[in-house]
Amino acid sequence: MSVTSGTKTESGLGETIRVVIHALLIALVIRTFLFQPFNIPSGSMKATLLVGDYLFVSKYSYGYSHYSIPLSPPLFSGRIFGSEPSRGDIVVFRLPKDDTTDYIKRVIGLPGDRIQMKEGLLYINEKPIQRERLPDFIGEDPCGNEATARVKRWRETLPNGVSYESLDCVDNGFYDNTNVYTVPPGHFFMMGDNRDNSTDSRVQSAVGYVPLENVVGRAQMIFFSIAEGEHAWAFWRWPVSVRWNRLFKIVR
Numbered sequence: 001m002s003v004t005s006g007t008k009t010e011s012g013l014g015e016t017i018r019v020v021i022h023a024l025l026i027a028l029v030i031r032t033f034l035f036q037p038f039n040i041p042s043g044s045m046k047a048t049l050l051v052g053d054y055l056f057v058s059k060y061s062y063g064y065s066h067y068s069i070p071l072s073p074p075l076f077s078g079r080i081f082g083s084e085p086s087r088g089d090i091v092v093f094r095l096p097k098d099d100t101t102d103y104i105k106r107v108i109g110l111p112g113d114r115i116q117m118k119e120g121l122l123y124i125n126e127k128p129i130q131r132e133r134l135p136d137f138i139g140e141d142p143c144g145n146e147a148t149a150r151v152k153r154w155r156e157t158l159p160n161g162v163s164y165e166s167l168d169c170v171d172n173g174f175y176d177n178t179n180v181y182t183v184p185p186g187h188f189f190m191m192g193d194n195r196d197n198s199t200d201s202r203v204q205s206a207v208g209y210v211p212l213e214n215v216v217g218r219a220q221m222i223f224f225s226i227a228e229g230e231h232a233w234a235f236w237r238w239p240v241s242v243r244w245n246r247l248f249k250i251v252r
Contacts, residue, residue: 034059036217038092038102044192044199045104046142047153047165048090048251052243054224054232055251057092061085061218067094068216078213084110085188088162090219090251093190093210103207104219105200106164109181109189117202120168120176120195122156130157134165140228142194143169164252169196178202186212219251 040053049055059068063082066075072094085091085107095101109115109124116123121131134153141149152168173196181201183189187209192198199206225246226232234241 035220037223038104038219040104043140043142043144043197044194045090045106046167046194046197047137047139048106048193049104049219049222050140050225050243050246051228052226052230052232053222053246054226055222056220057217058220059217062091062212062215065213065215067099067214072099082212084212085215085218086162087160088158088164091190092216092219094214094216096208096210096214097206099214102216103190105190105192105198107188108158108191109183109201111183111185111187113183113189115181115183115189115201117176117178120171120173122191124159127159129159131155132157137165137167142167143197162252164193166193166195167197169194175202181209184209188212188215221251222246222249 035056036059038055038057040049040051040055043051060081061083062085063079065079065082066072066077069075087107087110089107090104091107092102092104095103108122114123114125118128122129132155134155137151137153139148142151143149154166154168155163156166157163175195181189181204189201190207190210191200191202201207201209224232225243226238227241227243230237230241
């Protein structure tokens with residue numbers, strides 16, 4: 001009896017270990033080749049993405065670089081099954097100045113484009129984009145001053161028809177008037193929708209132009225969202241802290 005019991009115990013333990021290993025391998029494959037979860041820690045993409053949003057990023061949208069692999073081992077250069085982001089896509093990328101840091105921004109400039117800001121209006125290849133004033137944004141302060149605020153909001157439409165909302169905290173902000181940025185081959189120009197509170201490609205010393213190789217994937221869907229200042233693990237506060245209207249929202 002004791003020998004049989006021990007054998008069954010060892011068999012059950014081995015089966016449990018195999019199940020755990022299989023589950024980890026499946027999770028690794030999904031994270032590497034299909035979807036990876038990210039959370040939004042800053043307000044640079046308000047009002048499109050809010051602090052406390054948790055979203056899935058598709059790893060297959062633009063192919064795979066070594067940044068697609070957990071821990072990013074430099075096993076190869078370039079991209080496999082690669083394709084370029086489209087203008088207006090919201091992408092996660094590794095910061096060129098520090099490739100251990102993930103950023104999320106909107107693709108504004110493609111290789112060869114000339115990008116410039118004039119009095120807060122975006123110009124692409126010397127032409128101003130379409131911009132329409134919307135009712136002010138009122139909510140969690142996108143400018144970093146108060147708990148709530150009223151901020152100018154615009155609907156911008158890019159040359160390829162992609163439309164989105166942008167925020168304007170102050171008139172004639174530091175990067176509301178810039179020189180012309182000419183995007184190098186194989187690189188992209190990224191900007192945050194919260195124009196006066198975004199460190200993006202306009203800040204050449206911090207971000208600059210983003211190589212295609214540094215692109216991790218495309219933001220697809222918000223699967224969880226919790227109010228700024230709340231903790232996701234505090235489930236007893238979910239009835240009042242979760243932004244229920246943002247769950248399963250497609251990112252555009």
